[in-house]
Amino acid sequence: MTASSRLTWIGRAFRSVIVFGYLVWVAIGFCMFRGAHMEPSTLRYRATKGLPAGYRLDPDDFTFNPLIPPGERNRLPTEADPTGKYLLKAKEKEVLFGPADLTSAPLIEVGAGKVRHLFSLKNQPELPNLVNTNSHVSVCSGDCPIDDARVLAILCSATRPSDCYAALELTKEDEAKLKDKSEYLVIPRNKSER
Amino acid sequence: MFGTLLDKLTSLFSKNFAVASIPLFAFLLLNGLMAFRVSYRFQQWTQNNYLSQDPARQALLSFGFLLLIVTVSYVLSTLSVFMREVLEGKHFLGDFLSTALSQRFRNRLIKVEKEMGNVRDKLRDLRKKQQTWMSELSDAYQQGRAIDDCHYARHPTLTALVDLGNSNQEITLQQLDTEVTNMKQDLQQNDPELVASPGATPQAIAAAVASQKLDDDNGELLRLIRYAVDKAQAQYVHYLTEFQFDYAGEEIAPTKMGNISRVAPHYAATRYSMNFDIFWTRLQKVVETDATFYSVLQDAKMQVDFLVQLVWYTICFTIIWAIALPCLREAEGWFLIIAIVGPVLAYIWYRIALQNYRAFSDLLRASVDLYRLELLKVLRIPLPANAEQERLVWEMLERRLVYGEHSNIALQNT
Secondary structure (H helix, E strand, O other): OHHHHHHHHHHHHHHHHHHHHHHHHHHHHHHHHHOOOOOOOHEEEEEEOOEEEOOOOOHEEEEEEOOOOOOHHHOOOHHHHOOOOOOOOEEEOOEEOOOOOOOOOOOOOOOOOOOOEEEEEEOOOOOOHHHOOOOEEEEEEEEEEEEEEEEEEEEOOOOOOEEEEEEEEEEEHHHHHHOOOOEEEEEEEHHHHO | HHHHHHHHHHHHHHHOOOOOOHHHHHHHHHHHHHHHHHHHHHHHHHHHHOOOOHHHHHHHHHHHHHHHHHHHHHHHOOOOOHHHHHHHHOOOHHHHHHHHHHHHHHHHHHHHHHHHHHHHHHHHHHHHHOOOOHHHHHHHHHHHHHOOOOOOOOOHHHHHHHHHHHHHOOHHHHHHHHHHHHHHHHHHHHHOOOOOOOOOEEEEEHHHHHHHHHHHHHHHHHHHHHHHHHHHHHHEEEEHHHHHHHHOOOOOOOOHHHHHOOHHEEEEEHHOOHHHHHHHHHHHHOOOOHHHHHHHHHHHHHHHHHHHHHHHHHHHHHHHHHHHHHHHOOOOOHHHHHHHHHHHHHHHHHHHHHHHHHHHHHHHHHHHHHHHHHHHHHHOOOOOOOOOHHHHHHHHHHHHHHOOOOOOOOOOOO
């Protein structure tokens, strides 16, 4: 083999290695995707914080186990995505739970002597992200006739996610105060205020 | 809309800078969109810090982002030469690999030189023969006119040659030579200008038809001769253009862009003994006085830099997402699109960049041709009397400016 043939061969080999290496990586990447497909029925969820019973799950409240990339969450069947569903039992941080621990209907347990009052959040569309089951709120309109009320549940329409209500635990007297006016707002209370 | 934006930007920055920022802007934007597509955290962050903000705050953030891009673009613009030099094969390859990669272009150069020599010989022979053939056919034509009869029938080889010409194939000198010999004999033995008079016999009419056919075929053969010469000429120009525009003599670089980049310095060195790298900055000062030419030169440079940036940003984008997407197990469809389209697009940008680099290199050569004497005037060097004296002047100037030799150079006082 002459020197020029040898150099030609080496140059060609170098270029081929780059192209071939890239193609191999693309094939590996493709296989990684194939291997990553999972069976939704085997999915479990891990609580990222302590969650009370009746809690309405937001995307930040859990991680998938095994982990699912955010982009693929959109492709999960509706029943495999727990966002917007309610916990049947309280869960400690890091505890795993599954579809059997969830319900589509809110779990509302009203304390003795109290009543459930549905408060429309149509004027406060950001509130469902701020309050949840067992949050404490004030109800105000200038003054605050109700200073501290427990949130029993957040209820949102399945078809219109912006159409939400807060189920508040009130005494009958407090509920009577809300009949005076219709322009009340729900104000979340800091933990330190409670 | 885009034109207005460009005008606004060019009032703040130079046109080159504004245009050079476009690939970076597109690169950042596409990366941002990809990150938004695959990262829930990035989506949340964007939602919280940008999309949910009021318009005034969004405008402020947008302006800050634009300022950041401009700053990054300015910093990266200092790397544009390096980016181009990497594509030219000047970095990272090492001597051995550089030589090995150059071999492909060395082989091509050898082939081009060989083909160019063959075509040149062929063209020379064809031109020489063209005169002889025309003259021989003309003599035979005159001889035939005295015959007053015609029994011509076309040779199948002429039909084959016509077909070759019509299908844009090559016709060899031997094929034409054989056909000219045949035609010569036919012309000598048949009258090519026979016309049937009214009331002529069927034999006379048949002879007139054959005569017309002979005349037509003679014209066809002359056209085929011109076709062969033109085709050889076109082939020669093709190889000569490749030799002139793609190779700097025998100095071979490891990439095609590297070879094109060496053409202008090689041209200046071989034609005028001028060291292009040394004198380009000074020559640029002279070229600037011709605003039209300088603008064309600047635009050509800008196009090359723009495309080089596109090549690099496309490669970076492809590598980033071809690795990140499988690792994140995200967006399989996008992975396939990027993995396939990315390299193809980078190659297309590279090929377009080569084309623009050829044009830019040609402009550099034109700059040397047109403005080198102006540079001598600016340097107050007396104009040389002839081409060889000019070579000595440039060599002497190089020795003095680069090596600091104390060679005495006469200066013009007025």
